[in-house]
Amino acid sequence: MATTTYSDPLAPFFEHSVSAAGLERVLQVVRRHLSMDVAFISRFQDSDRVLDYVDGEAGCVLQPGQVVPLGSGYCLKVIRGELPEYIPDTSRVPAAMEIPETVSIPIGSHLSTPIVLEDHRLFGTLCCFSHQPVASLAERDMDVLRAFAEFLGFYFDLAARREKEREAVAHVIRAAMQDGHLRTVFQPVYDIGRRSLHGFECLSRFDMEPLRPPDQWFSAAHSVGLGMELELHAIRRALSSLECFPAALPFNVNCSPDFILSGRLQALMDDGTDLSRVVLEVTEHAAVNDYAALAEALQPFRARGICLAVDDAGAGYSSMRHILQLQPEIIKLDISITQSIDRDSHRRALAKGLISFAHEIGSRIVAEGVEESAELETLGRLGVDFAQGYYLARPLALQDAVLAARGAGRPGATGMRGARAAGA
Incomplete structure (x- = not known):
């Protein structure tokens, strides 16, 4: 690499x-x-x-x-x-x-x-x-x-x-998929109004050298023609854990528009995955040249209960096009809006507009990157539905996530900050 x-x-x-x-x-x-x-x-x-x-x-x-x-x-x-x-x-x-x-x-x-x-x-x-x-x-x-x-x-x-560099990168990417170097961690998403666990976002981690952020590994995979294969592998690995969790919890998985258009989502149907528990997060920065084709590719999956989320809303122009063209069930506020929102009137004004728009079209709002109690309180007052971030809980290993999910279903169980100590 x-x-x-x-x-x-x-x-x-x-x-x-x-x-x-x-x-x-x-x-x-x-x-x-x-x-x-x-x-x-x-x-x-x-x-x-x-x-x-x-x-x-x-x-x-x-x-x-x-x-x-x-x-x-x-x-x-x-x-x-x-x-x-x-x-x-x-x-x-x-x-x-x-x-x-x-x-x-x-x-x-x-x-x-x-x-x-x-x-x-x-x-x-x-x-x-x-x-x-x-x-x-x-x-x-x-x-x-x-x-x-x-x-x-x-x-x-x-x-x-x-x-030669391409071959070396391809070898490392294939090794990550074949040798189990890619693992899934689960970041809790909390219902602000209920102050309880709502679901998880599934995130990939690569346990191999050189140590790099996940987005760099996915970018490297796309550069050598293995991006779609790695995306499918990551999604399958994440969703293979569904049966370990209570049936009511949704799982968010990230994917690119190109992955959706490639037809590889069909593998989820072939695997027998309960699509009603799956939320596809479409990355904001990924360009879409043909929204009609993307909507058509998504239609059979949405008919089977899969939900769509637009990630990083507010961070750029692409997110608004995604929202208008794809009509997602969930809109995720980018961390650039969430951070310091309690101290920044401009951020609050922008968030308020996005929240009002989302609710008007029947979508729900998830705030990403919540790192302070004051941010969470402000987001709740503005009408944000769900939140995730290090203040609430760090991404959890599978065993810890399962314990958090099972505990959330019991009366008197620890609420929105109960998983912080187990974060990975």
Whole structure:
């Protein structure tokens, strides 16, 4: 998971600017600058050459992805010194005329230079050719080609490093799922009016090195294509504990809009999960491009009793769009509004407006991040329905959460702050 820092000033350019389309453009520039008909990048792979990128005029005989024997053509012979790097007229070079492609393609002039990685390994070659001789080809043209080859060497070297980093991250993420390094903790959510336990928000914790916040692990998983798999694993792990708790308690689980749209929620139906106890918290910061599609994907689950919550309301523009478009049963006030609300009239005014709006549309409000008694009292006066935060209870291990839930159902049991001592 460590991030490698590269000192080369071109690194940011490659990371953010050069794509496959960008490399194709590089080839086009090379070819046109040198007045060639075809330019290509060949990657040496075992006993073959793979033409990863090709730029040529209409009717070009070479195609991207084409695989040819390593010993055929000009490339390997140039590397071995059996042919010069640039040939203005192939008919004047006997070794070139012995190559079948010189006649079959045909090749009248040719330039080729190796692409070398930082550790001096040979990646392949950057080559250009024209169907007709080009008498003006000179060393200055080779200098241009070598400069582009150096550029490409840096790019492919950085790409290889990035791929190794991706593989390392993917390995760690898979290990977390397979080896039990991901566990669920349960943060109590309390009913302010009743002063009693209402339910739990299920949160993921990663017990492995390097120690990182959960959101960074999920972000890393998404960066290597394992985000949906990790989300499903976390949700399944959380909901597998449902049967340990009293049937009336709801469980909040976090998921991204993309996860919902992926169709993986169907796994909850297939698992036989009691959806009437599940609250899906859609993260506020996650962008949604098609709300109609998201609402349609949610419909069969909401019909089965699942509730929807919009997380981090008030922290940004996305939350209000989520609320208006998805009509959630629950709206969660962001910690940025909750903190110091007892001392800040602007926060109180904003919260009051959101609470009034929520109740008007039939939604209930949960205040997140409650850390002081004065905050809780103020939120209660404003009409907030539920609250969670370290003042009330820290996230609990499964055993402690079960004890808290069972105790909450008994007359005289400890109320809103009873679980604080057991927090994990």
